[in-house]
Amino acid sequence: MQTGQKILLIVGPTAVGKTNLSIELAKKFNAEIISGDSMQVYRKLDVGTAKITPSEMRGIKHYLIDECNIDERFSVALFIEKCRKAIKEIQAQGKLPLIVGGTGFYLQALLDNFSLGNDKYDSQEVIRNKWHAFAKEKGQQALWEELAKTDLLAAQKIPVTNERRVVRALEVIEKTGRLFSQQADQASLEFDPFLIGLTTQRDVLYERINRRVDLMLTQGLLEEVKYLYAHGGSDLPSGKGIGYKEFYPYLQGLKTLEECSVEAKKNSRHYAKRQLTWFRNKMNVNWYDLVLHPEELTQVINDVEIWLEH
Template sequence: MEKILIIAGPTAVGKTALSIELAKQYDGEIVSGDSMQVYRGLDIGTAKVTTEEQQGISHHLIDVRNFDERFSVADFVQLSSALITDIHARHKLPIIAGGTGFYLSALVDGLTLGGDEYDQDEAIRVKWRNYLQDFGEQELWNQLAAVDAPAAQKIPVSNSRRIIRALEVYERTGQRFSDQTQAKTPQYDALIVGLTTERSLLYERINQRVDLMIKAGLIDEAYELYERGGFEFQSGRGIGYKEFAGYFEGHQSLKEAVEKIKLDSRHYAKRQLTWFRNKMTVNWFDLIQNPEQKADIEGLIAGWL
C-alpha cells in the first residue's frame, strides 16, 4: 500500500511551512489538498504558496482551473491519486498539505462520492434554501419525509443544513440519502500530522492573516474576480472573496466586509477542527506554542517510514 504523509489542521497554523520543511527532509513532493488553491489568479485570498516560498520543492494541484470552472471532491481524488502514483514511481514521498477535510477523507478512506458532503449543484441548493426561507423548517423536513422517510427519521427538524443535503442528494442522483453508503476502505498507508493551537491564539492569528491579505492586495484581487462575474461561480464563493460582494455593490462598508472575512475564517477553522477530530485519525501537535514538538513529528515519521 502506497504511503502518503498528510499535514492537516485549521487555517493559519503553519501547515505550508512544515510541509515544505518535511519535503526537503524526506525527499518529498507536495500535493495541495486545498479546494481553492486550484484556481488561477486567486492567490492572496487562498494563501497560495509563492514560488519563492516553495524553495524548489515540487507542488501539485495549484493553478489547475480557471475561475469559471468547477472543482469537485471527485476531481481531487482522481487527480491526487494519479499524482501519488507518479511521485512514488520517482521514489519520492507524497505529502498532502491542505485543510479541506472531506477531500482528505475521500482520498484516504475511499469514501463513496455523492454523500452528504459531496459538492452538490448550486442551483438545487439555492432552491431548497429559498424553500426554507419561504415555508420554514417543518415544511422543509416534510419534503424530505415524503421522498426519504428513513433519512427524515434520523435528522431533526431543526437541522436544516443536513435536510437540504439529503434533498440535494435525492434530486441530483435519484437515490435516497439513506441508501448512500460512506463505508471506509483505506486506500493508502497514510500518516496524518495535525497542527493546531490554543483557540484564542488561533483566532488571533487568523485575524492577523486577514489583515496581511488586505495589505497584500486582496481587495483588488477580489474585485477583479467580481468584475469578471466570478462571484457567480464556485471560485467566487470561497472565504475571502464572497464577503466583498456587499462592499462592491455599495451597501456595505469595507470594514464590515473585512470583519466578515475574519468571522467566516474563524468559523471555518472551527469546522475544520471538528471534522479532523471526528472523521480522521490525526496525530496532533502545537508548533506555535511548543516548537520543540518538531522533534516528535520527525520521530513519528521516521518510525512510520
Template sequence: MEKVLAIVGPTAVGKTALAIALAQEFNGEIISGDSMQVYRHLDIGTAKATPAEQQQAPHHLIDVCDVTQQFTVAQFVAAARPLITAITARGHLPIIAGGTGFYLQALFDGLALGAAAPGDPALRAQLRAEATAHGPQALWERLRDQDPVAAAKIPPTNVRRTVRALEVIQVTGQLFSHQANGGPTYDERYLALTTDRQLLYRRINTRVDGMVQSGLLDEVRWLAQQGGADLPAASGIGYRELLPVLAQPDRLPAAIERVKQDSRHYAKRQLTWFKHQTTAVWYDLVQHPTQRQEIDQWVAQWLAH
C-alpha cells in the same frame, strides 16, 4: 501499499510551512488538498504557497483551474490518485497539505462521490473507543474475521481505516471489499496542527489584515471583472464578503470584520471535523515549536515500516 502523509488542521496554523519542511527532510512532494488553491490568480485570499515557497519543494494541484470553472471533490480524487502513484514511483513521499476534509475523506475512504456515503457516527465512536481500550490489533482481527479481503489491504495499525471498514459492513450489511468506488487503498497518516483557540483566532485576524495590506482587494476587483459573484470561485472566504463592497467602499471595514469572523468559524468547523472524522496525531507548533523533533521521529518511524 502507497504511503501518503496528510497535513491538516485549521487555517493560519502553519500547515504550509510544515509541509515544505517535511518535504525537504523526507524527499516529499506536496499535493494541495485545498478546494480554493486550484484557482489561478487567486493567490492572496487562498493563502496559497508563494512562488518562493513553491520553489522549496515540488507542489501539485495549485493553479489548475480558471475561476470560471467548477472544481469538485470527484475531480480532486481523480487528479490526486495518479499523482500519488507517480510521486511514489519516483521514490518520493506524497504529502497532502490542506484543510478541505471531505476531499481527503473521499480520497482515502473511497466514498461514493455524488451520493451520501453510509455512516454511523455513534458506531464509529464506539469502534474507536474499543481500539483505544483493547488495541488496534484486536479491532483489526475482527475485521479480518468479517472481511479477510479488506483486512489484507489494511495495516493493523491503521485504526481509522479499520474503523471505517467495520462501520460500512455493519451499516450496509455488505462486505467493505465489495463496496463500489472503493478505489486504491493507501497507508495514510493524518498529522494535524492546532493551537490554543484564542491564539488561533488572533492569528487569523492578523492574517486577514495582512491579506488586505498585500492586495486582496485587487484580487477581488479582478474576480469581479471575470464575472463576480456568479463564479464558482467567488464562494471562497475573503471574496464573497468583499465583492459587494466594491460598489460601496464605505462598508469595507465591516466587510473585513466579516472575513475575519467567517474565517474563525471555518477554523472551528475544521477543528471539529478533523477531530471527529480522523484518527490524527495532533501537534501545537505555535506554542511548542520543539514538537518538530517529535514530528520528525513520528514520520521517520512510520516510513521505516
C-alpha cells in the same frame, strides 16, 4: 496490518503553519507536495487562498495548484482523480506523497475511497440535504435504521447521534451503489496514511486569523476580489470562497472596507472551527501545536520516521 501506499498528510485550520511544516518535511523525507485545498486550484487567486509562493516552495514540486480558471467547477471527484494521478507520479520517482490542506471532505473522500464518479458536487448536496431533512422529520434513530437496513456493518460502527456520519454513509451508498463499509475496507488496503494535524489554543488561532486577513489586504487581496467581482462574483464556482465574498458589498458601495474585513475575519474564524471539528470527528489525526510549542517539531519528525519504518 496496513500494506498500502504510504502517504503523509498535514491537515488543520488556516493560519497554523501547515505550509512551513510541509516544506520542512518534504526536504527531510524526500517528498513532493499535493495541495488538498479546494480554492488553491484557481489561477489568479493567490493572496486570498494563502497560496504558497514560488520562493516559499524552495524547489519542492507542488501539485493541484493553479489547475483551473475561476469560472470552472472543481469537484471532489476531480480532486480524487487528479490526486491519485499525482500520488502515482510521485511514487514512481521513489518519493513520498505529502498532501497538505484544510478541505476535510476532499481528504476524507480520498482516504475512504469514495468512488464518486464524475457527477457534480451539487448532486451530492441534493442527496445529503435529503437525508438531513429525513432526520429532521423522523429523527436520528430512524435515519440510523435506514443505514442499518442497507449496510449493517457500517451502521454498527457509527453512533446513532452522529447524524453527519450516518448521512455521509447513506450518501456514498446512494452515489456509488456500493456499501460504505466495503469502501472503507478497500481504502485501508490502498493507502497507509499518517495524518499530522496542526492546531493551537483557540484564542491564539483566532488572533492569527485576524492578523492574516489584515496582512492579505496589504498584499493585494482587494485586487483579487475586484477580479472575481468583475467576472461574475458570487455566481462563479470560485467566487463563494471565504475571504472574497465578504468584500463584494464594499465594491457595491453597501459597506465600508472595515465592515467587510470584520465579516471576513468572523467567517474565517467560524470556518477554522468547522475544520477542526471535521478533522477531529472524521479522521484519525495526530495533533501537534507548533505555534505555542515549536519544539514539538522534533516529535513530529520522530513520529513520521517510526511510521515510515513500519
